[in-house]
Amino acid sequence: MRKSVVVLALAILCAAAMAAITPDEKTPDLSGTWKLDVAKSDFGQFPAPDSQTNVIEHKDPKLKIKSTTKGGMQGDNEVETNYTTDGAECSNKMGPMDVKSTAKWEGKKLVMHSKLDMQGNEIAITATYELSDDAKLLTVTSDIKSGMGDFTLKSVYNKSE
Secondary structure, three states: OHHHHHHHHHHHHHHHHHHHOOOOOOOOOOOEEEEEOOOOOEOOOOOOOOEEEEEEEEEOOEEEEEEEEEOOOOOOEEEEEEEEOEOOOEEEEEOOEEEEEEEEEEOOEEEEEEEEEEOOEEEEEEEEEEEOOOOOEEEEEEEEEEOOEEEEEEEEEEEOO
């Protein structure tokens, strides 16, 4: 009887250990054309753009985002940025500003840390990219810290077919 209790306890421990070990899940593919859903997004105190389309080319570890925006706080503009998802630092130009970023997968979320200097004010942005289970919705939550205050923006994009 005692031996069967020990065997049962070992079986339960092994099952619990196996449940705690999750197999490496493939990271999401963010590639596609993504159109901003202004109604589902939250820009807080800032004016929302009239429209924004992001074309993402993603082949891990390379990630390229071409963003076309109309209206809003920055007006009409087009920006192309390149990153790697392996945590290596990347530099991009956004208008006259140099932006230093690192991006790394945390589970199925891509977390990007960026720093830039805007007119003598250092700004730190942590942007989290999360793809819905059906891969038709991309949510980007940006936590922004600056000398002018801290705030969070949420941009929701629908995949364009």
